[in-house]
Amino acid sequence: MTPQQPRSALAQTASTVPPRDREAARLLALWVDLTVRLASAAAHHSSDEPSLRNLQIQIEEALVDHLADSDAVMAELWAWEATLLHVVEMPPETCLICRKARLGLPADVPLPAGIGGVR
Numbered sequence: 854m855t856p857q858q859p860r861s862a863l864a865q866t867a868s869t870v871p872p873r874d875r876e877a878a879r880l881l882a883l884w885v886d887l888t889v890r891l892a893s894a895a896a897h898h899s900s901d902e903p904s905l906r907n908l909q910i911q912i913e914e915a916l917v918d919h920l921a922d923s924d925a926v927m928a929e930l931w932a933w934e935a936t937l938l939h940v941v942e943m944p945p946e947t948c949l950i951c952r953k954a955r956l957g958l959p960a961d962v963p964l965p966a967g968i969g970g971v972r
């Protein structure tokens with residue numbers, strides 16, 4: 854399995870989700886944002902981790918209700934989450950993944966147009 858695989862499955866999912874399903878798009882964007890923060894909190898032992906993880910689980914449950922093929926999408930999302938490897942020995946200030954997030958650079962998850970990738 855390569856980190857690139859989520860692209861194809863998310864793109865396929867786009868064709869099955871009505872573009873008007875703004876709630877799914879909103880939830881997916883929220884999940885991505887939250888998961889980036891959670892990965893940082895978990896890697897660097899932040900006290901925010903439990904609350905971020907609870908939020909992530911709630912959003913995942915909502916996403917499952919809103920997606921036509923939620924099993925496939927969630928599998929891709931979790932595979933992507935596993936690629937968010939932080940340098941645990943470093944403080945967040947020098948960890949490259951944290952720096953990327955602080956700078957507002959894309960988290961490298963190409964969201965399909967139908968569910969939030971494109972306006």
Ligand SMILES: [Zn+2]
Pocket residue numbers: 893896897939940944945948949950951952
């Ligand atoms: Zn980090």
